Amino acid sequence: MLVYLIRRLGQSLLVIAVMATLVFVAMFAVGDPVDILASPDADQRERDAIAKRLGLDRPLWEQFGLFVWRALHGDLGRSFVYNVPAVDVILQRLPATLELALTGLVFSIAIGIPLGVLAGLKPYSRLGRGIMSGSILGFSLPNFWIGLMLILLFAVELRLLPAGGRGPVVSVLGIPTAAFSLEGLKHLILPALTLALYKSALVIRIAQAGTREVMLQDYIRFARAKGLSRQRIIFVHVLKNIMIPVVTVLGLELGSMIAFAVVTETVFAYPGMGKLLIDSINRLDRPVIVAYLMMTVVIFVIINLIVDLLYAAIDPRVRLAEAKG
């Protein structure tokens, strides 16, 4: 297990290094930041001064070295707009996005697993077919459209839930969160649901396919021959087996949920990282864009690492393979 952990950590660091290089290249390949910072009527001397201040007059490898060196110290530059470290700007918005993504994750499990298992147990029934057709809808409807429809229905027509924004933020165990008050939850429901719909469809399909496959296995037949109740077979024998693919996929999807949050947060004017990214792009706040890209990479990598470890915890066969490998 330890060897495996070390190897996985090494891989993760490699991914981050490669991504850092790409982000650096992209950042300096796209236009000259001096154009944005210098006033249009600045002369060459002023422009040189800005370039010198930003270190742009040095050779490329040196600039890259400096970028990496600073990044390692958590310094990804200062936001042009807020004039504070870009990392701080992002970190300030991170809890809101994580809150949204995690709530979305919980929703997609709560919706996806029961429906998927139900559809898998009776694949040819009207219910089973209906669920699967519904999941196709969940796949094909665009995120922003679902968001707008939900706003129209629940906020405009029924006036049950707020149309956007985030609830009052309080500090729980040192983490600023809005998820523990009724008002905060009300604000979370619609964006989280929007974010969760696509993933629910995914979970439904995985759970349905998994259930169908598991139900045909000899060990289910043997479990029935032992005289186990249907509930025990479904909730223990089937569920435990289908959790393996569900956890894997969902874990990997948590990263993409954070990325998807860009659209959802914009639709719901939700003050998270995604909305910040769009705002920063509009304002050409490059350090924040770079910081966003780097931090999402790191989050992705960390999530994948956790998923792999979780996977090993659920599936005893993986544990064995690793002990050998």
Place this chain on the structure above:
Amino acid sequence: MTPPILTVRDLVVTFGTREGVLTAVNGVSFDLYLGEVLGLVGESGSGKSVTGLAILGLIDPPGQIARGSITLDGAELIGKPEEELRALRGKRLAMIFQDPMTTLNPVLRIDTQMIEAIQAHERVSGKAARERARQALARVGIPSPEERLDAYPHQFSGGMRQRVAIAIALLHRPAVLVADEPTTALDVTIQAQILAEVQSLAAETGTAMLWITHDLSVIAGFADRIAVMYAGRIVETGSVVDVLETPIHPYTAGLIGSVPSRNKRGVPLAQIPGMTPSLAKLPPGCPFSPRCPRATVTCRTTMPAETPFAGARMARCHHPLTGEPLAA
């Protein structure tokens, strides 16, 4: 004579498939007596597994029991509510399967899978159930059972997994054990060990066994009686010695001829010509007639009926190899 523990009468199991309704088991009848081992033999696809599953009430759609009667201790099982059947499964009726690599749930520990089998039928504490599970593992010859309880199936060899399955099946001292080719997937030495162990365990618990196999040599030293199945029907029954030494039905003779044995060394094995028939297009008369060396016009047009023979034997054949049918 005591009444049979299990009776099967005129059992018909059908499967609705795209090619139409297949009759996988077609009018099967037999009795199983307390402590007895009945070998059910036949080629692949003859309906052995379906018969076994029907006894436990485990036929799933598109299959269904279309007709017939199955009684355990004199009580009818067909049509019993699912909850009552569940209470019998694992308790009075047990079953083990062919592939030991797949009969245990890969993500649950052995103790979980054994304790749940105990608690499905008895109100006992987890601790007491675990202790019983440990003893059961020890009885089937699993070394250091206490540690093995904490293991997962993939940590066992095929033979050990089948031992675990047997231990689970016998936990409640069932009246009847249906063993669906449980040793076919194992190598010969392990097969022999497990056969010997099951035999002594079943004798201890008084469990009657329906031992399904396509391998006559397994049955020869093990079963008391044999039932030979062909295309969904039992074509011959009798004591092991009678059936193997003087088969009545040409199909039985063909099966015996295709078994390699010591005294036939050097002689080429006689294969039964032709293929197992497809259930979808069986000939109108005797289903074996296209492959039978003795087939006549009668055979091709008229289905032979179950006919009693001397020595408590039965066969379905117009032209028996030995013996005279008893007048009905």
